[in-house]
Amino acid sequence: MTDNSQDWPLYEIFIRARSGLDHKHVGSLHATDARMAIEHARDLYTRRQEGVSIWAVRSSDIVASDPADADTLFEPARDKVYRHPTFYDIPDEVKTL
Helix, strand or coil: CCCCHHHCCEEEEEEEECCCCCEEEEEEEECCCHHHHHHHHHHHHCCCCCEEEEEEEEHHHCCCCCHHHHHHHHHHHHCCHHHCHHHCCCCCCCCCC
């Protein structure tokens, strides 16, 4: 019997900690399907039961922008100065946003 786990799809694993609001990328693993990826991620990345949620995303499904295109990609957002908090008065009672 041969181990063909390298032929299995690669999954990127994201975990949300108990105290966190967002998922953090913790690593990658090979699995036959998403369910197996989540189970293996639980065993591999949450040994101390620190997670409350796991995302498993096929690496081939992730699409990223090219850092070389950052200027043209983000340029339209730079001219929307009304989005900057300098135009708003924040009451003293508000500690964080």
